[in-house]
Amino acid sequence: MAVSVTLPALGESVTEGTVTRWLKAEGERVEADEPLLEVSTDKVDTEIPAPAAGVLASIKVAEDETVEVGAELAIIDDGSGAPAAESAPAQAEAPAEEAPAEPEPAAAPAQEAPKQEAPAAPAGGAQGTDVVLPALGESVTEGTVTRWLKEVGEEVAEDEPLLEVSTDKVDTEIPAPTAGTLLEILVGEDETAEVGAKLAVIGQKGAAPAQAEAPAAPAPAQEAPKQEAPKQEAPAPQAPSAPAPQQVTTPAPDPAPAAPAPAPAAAPVTPAPAAGEADAAYVTPLVRKLAQENSVDLGSVKGTGVGGRIRKQDVIAAAEAAKQAAPAAAAAPAASKAPAIEASPLRGQTVKMPRMRKVIGDNMMKALHGQAQLTSVVEVDITKIMRMRNKAKDAFAQREGVKLSPMPFFVKAAVQALKAHPVVNARINEDEGTITYFDTENVGIAVDAEKGLMTPVIKGAGDLNIAGIARKTAELAGKVRTNKISPDDMSGATFTISNTGSRGALFDTVIVPPNQVGILGIGATVKRPVVVDHPELGETIAVRHMTYLALSYDHRLVDGADAARYLTTVKQILEAGEFETEIGL
Template identity: 45%
Template sequence: MAHVDVEMPKMGESITEGTVIAWHKQPGDEVDQDEILLEIGTDKVDTEVPSPKGGVLAETLVEEGDTVEVGTIIATLETEPEAAGGSTNDAPSPTEEPAEQEEAESETEADEADAAPEDDEQEAATPAPEEAASPAPSADEVEVVMPKMGESITEGTVVAWYKDIGEEVTIDETLLEIGTDKVDTEVPSPAEGVLAEKLVEEDETVEVGTVVALLASEAEAGSVTPPASEAPDETQEAAPETDEAELPSTSPSGDGAVRDPDEPQRPPEETIKRRGDDGRFYSPLVRSIAKEEGLPMSELEALEGSGRGGRVTKEDVLAYLEEREEAPAAPATAPERPPRPSRSDEGPPARGDYTVEDGPSDEALRQQYGDRIEVQPMDRMRKMTAEHMVRSKATSAHVTSFAEADVTGLVRLREANKEVFLEREGVKLTYTPFFVKAAVEALREHPLLNASVEGDKIVIKHDFHVGIAVAIGNKGLLAPVIRNAGDYNVTGLARTAASMADRARNKELQPDELQGGTFTVTNIGSLGSLMGTPIINQPQVGILATGAIQKRPVVVENDGLGDAISVRHMMYLSLSYDHRIIDGAMGSGFLQRVVTELESFSKDQDLF
């Protein structure tokens, strides 16, 4: 027989210890590989731990309720020699000295590495909470993982599932939509089969690499059945919280509102015990929620638990708290909470502290405005835009300056080249690359417009990463970034801008392509606007809006023969800038440099 150690798994970068909540197997019980062996918990999440090997549970080294450090051996398994990757001759005899046993075990481990490298690779990586909670796929199942969406993106949110459990899916067919704070992206199916299980619900946020679903092959399709009800599954306790800081600071109903600092004091930590007087064990997660929500031990003990052996789960506590808030009279032992002040009572949001809160119910809105209204909830993109725009106005002192440009030469240059440009480059020649080119030349002479404010310091960027605003129908606006825009000519800018705009509308942008911008250009004229006052895209300090090009009669000099009236192609430009570091003179100087650059284009200019 071979021995396999079971360790307390690592549950995240900031988690250094875990508590054994319940053993699902007892010494002497047989256990299959990946069968649930025990349940552990932290103050953030409770997780079921699968067995690393098949065999017999020889010994449990940690009792229920004990808290030990990550990496501590908590149990040993006795496995068949072939299950451990070795032979009967590799196992040490009972008479061997400890040093000889260690040497024999080292040889056994070396044999395991040669015989089953796949198993070693699986064991080398400490399971994350999500992985521990997810059942291991069979040979005929395919894992769908949260994809990596850029170097700086470490997590994603499931925005919507496009398939339900039991539905067939073909390879590369859209399975779900995920989002970050920058962009929403559709995730294609990595294989053909049937959606067997969803391991992450909509609106849940999990780390990159987390298994979010399992696909079954056609051979297993008959065994896949949709869930019978929407009752919460106890195994969902293992899902990570959306934000570690969110649990203690928000209400159990998920309204995202910040707690009133004047609300009653929470009971001290020592009042929430690991075990109640009835002997029931309360996991660190349950105790954490109880402390943060002002739930005394006596009230916690009165709850009927839906977990294993009557244990109180996270869902039990949150459901009780929600019922208590909705009830007209709370239990005598529960502290009464003062009503949360409305946004209008609190005054304007603090810098970086604005979030879109849940609005009144549809019924309340109809009572206020009547029945002839239509209520549309904000989608995720609109909420992110609202938060970002309000935060920008609260951060920067916005000022907008205007200028007018005669772009007759630019119009004639484009008209003369647009057909041959489309044929040669495969993309349409728009005015956007000319606007970006002019903005970059102006930034070279006014580097303070290519900066950001960090506290009391100004960070001037020497690379010109220009964002171009792209309208996504009625859903909102994205600003993909053309990196090192100063290195491109008009042709290169045209190709890059066209590619980014097309991918933005088809949800194919990566989050890294939407961040790192140092300045933004928005062509509001493409939608017919003459001028506008755009909001700065933080942490930038300037944004240029280009209005519609129109023919207008203009007074022009006629080669020294006096003034004349001529029909010219004219446009307005507007620059919004951060008045903390950009004054009116500098803003106007920048605009005039853009005007000079745009008016320098002519029909006879070589575009290629």
């Protein structure tokens, strides 16, 4: 039976996606919920799991091609169903048809027919209660298994936490729906499954061995041809496929005294290594990428996941162990003040440009080519704010649950100034020949993420105090760095702030994003001697905390005088530093 693989909805505002990489080739076998391909959108990169087990019969969308949500990506032939339709039913019907032709062995086929049908039911997995991925939110359509808390064969109690699942909205534990033994795990760690997908099977303890007998098939398989050679020749070439275990388990119940004897001897010898090799052979793209970035050899990593699967935590631990393995090399740089600089593994390589970098590049080129951009810079003394922050940061962190960085002060000053200078918080509607002056301040905060620069939006920032801005900034930055940001969190900005000084830059000529007319760049805060006009001492030199603020703007709407007035207002608010009440001083 053919199963269609389609592009799922990946967010309310996402209408299309680009296939970046196929993880399976045509003709390869895939398991249900196993990662099948990687898809990139302008908001998020994700893996698409196989909706069913089988053989990847046809790929409809090639790599680097873009399709709309709901489009057909590939076709999977039901790997367990298609061969079963050709072999298992054929065997079941053959004895019935041959019975009249061969009167003497008629009784044997009559008994074998039900024996072959009995194993066919558990061929897809152990019998018991299914553990499925529940709905975890209105817009959540899939989740990734991050950790199994139980292993196959362990006892579980009803409602006992069974596994941990991560989505783009929440991380949670999935409880066991019933008490019993964990018979089978269908979705491995770091694999993604859709809501409603079957994750595992819980049943009675006696049902677990039924699953273990399937790999022990090779011993009985050799006895079966001796009794019915003509009937075993047809399915013999399909021995590696899914129906093979069904044929093997059929004769096992017949010779009750003989079959169990070779089964235990064969099970530890052949199937166990095969299962280990299968787990070691496949790692998720996330783990593979993490290993490449940290120069970790996956062959030397011992997996702690179910069945020995390598998890991202194993790669991180291996990378940390490698850093600590050379104390002599680490001691040499410690003696010197110069930082140790290691050569990047990207040197000398030509790699494919990630989809996210293409999107960022296209947006930047669109902004530069579509606007008349230039930058104005002012210098600001934020000594009062830094002293205020040092006094309040400990109590603030305990009260609000987030750290008090200088960033919320800059955001607060910027949005207050936007209310007085709406020309900087506007949009040019080129098609209509109009200008929209916004009555709300939705501020995009540029965040340096692993995949590239991302800009989540603080909605209604003009209505928030310092604590509200600090909490919202920390929440959005955390979502970006843990890949849990949603498309809705990235849209609707009317103005943007970029803290380029967080990496030590004094100032930067930041680029105004599309559909906006201004962006504020915050430079590094440095201590240096400054001439201060003291009320009693007159002009004197003092060490002050100084920073540069750079406003890039679209000159089609914002004039240099407008930019200067806006920056002056921001400067006055920051240097006045009247934030004591908001931070609890």
